[in-house]
Amino acid sequence: MATPPRPGFPARIDMGKTSPALGGRPVPRRPATPGSLPSAPASVTEGVGTAISARDPIPARARMVQQLAEGGVRDTQVLRAMGAVDRHRFVDSALVPQAYEDTALPIGLGQTISKPSVVARMVELLMQGGLRGADGRLGRVLDIGTGCGYQAVVLGQLASEVYSIERLRDLHEKARANLRPLRIANVHLILGDGMAGFAKGAPYAGIIAAAGGDAIPDAWIEQLAYGGRLVAPIAHGPGQQALMVVDRSRQGVQQTILEAVNFVPLKSGVA
Ligand code: SAH
Numbered sequence: 001m002a003t004p005p006r007p008g009f010p011a012r013i014d015m016g017k018t019s020p021a022l023g024g025r026p027v028p029r030r031p032a033t034p035g036s037l038p039s040a041p042a043s044v045t046e047g048v049g050t051a052i053s054a055r056d057p058i059p060a061r062a063r064m065v066q067q068l069a070e071g072g073v074r075d076t077q078v079l080r081a082m083g084a085v086d087r088h089r090f091v092d093s094a095l096v097p098q099a100y101e102d103t104a105l106p107i108g109l110g111q112t113i114s115k116p117s118v119v120a121r122m123v124e125l126l127m128q129g130g131l132r133g134a135d136g137r138l139g140r141v142l143d144i145g146t147g148c149g150y151q152a153v154v155l156g157q158l159a160s161e162v163y164s165i166e167r168l169r170d171l172h173e174k175a176r177a178n179l180r181p182l183r184i185a186n187v188h189l190i191l192g193d194g195m196a197g198f199a200k201g202a203p204y205a206g207i208i209a210a211a212g213g214d215a216i217p218d219a220w221i222e223q224l225a226y227g228g229r230l231v232a233p234i235a236h237g238p239g240q241q242a243l244m245v246v247d248r249s250r251q252g253v254q255q256t257i258l259e260a261v262n263f264v265p266l267k268s269g270v271a
Helices: 051-055 059-070 076-084 093-098 116-127 150-156 169-182 218-222
Strands: 105-108 111-113 138-144 159-166 187-191 204-209 224-235 241-249 252-261
Touching: 059 076, 059 116, 076 116, 076 150, 093 105, 105 169, 116 138, 116 150, 116 204, 116 224, 116 241, 138 150, 150 159, 150 169, 150 187, 159 169, 159 204, 169 187, 218 224, 218 241
Parallel strands: 138 159, 138 204, 159 187, 204 224
Antiparallel strands: 105 111, 224 241, 241 252
């Protein structure tokens, strides 16, 4: 499926010398690690100050990161990842002005890109799971429900490898088109039914789902490494969903129900 090029954000801003792959971001001075986008402004790592907006070429994104921090996201790696990914490149042109608002946006076929605060919250929970390497990054991560690919790219900043699976062919292709210019080597897009997980990449340090069912499929637990963590929406009461965290150890699994959320349904089969 052909995807028209996204306008810059905002279109009139003078980006100076930019990487064609990243639109609005300056070319990094030091080489990026494989699969990583240029890092966000250093000020994010130093705490959240007003300096962020002055240094990010996309002020709306800097404001978004600042609001995430004010809203309780503490992990500086997560904040940096949220500040490094061009969310506006993952939505339709007409929605670009809203790309950095804390709102879910339609991505076609009745699906939505999750709001930034939910992405950051879930990714932060995943990162707190315990299987981080010495560099603070997670190992392999399974992302269920690629959608437009935004969250997969955020995860690509934080994990060694990301396997992202989508059941809708058109969205899988859309995500492919969105990721192509970014040339990210560690994010792998798969067309398939994520209910079965993706055994080839297992065991996973983390599994994260952007669609909610009545129960966590057994395959997800089986494919989670000991010490790994799963974060997913799950039915919790009539017509309600809550975020569930599952930690797997050799002793068994520990499940924790957190706040109410509102995700699209987890469905089976490829369509
Ligand atoms: N993380 C995505 C959010 C997409 S919405 C983003 O950043 O855009 C959730 C997605 O889950 C939808 O695209 C939906 O088609 C997909 N989905 C639902 N059930 C699925 C399943 N069993 N396997 C894979 N993807 C599924």
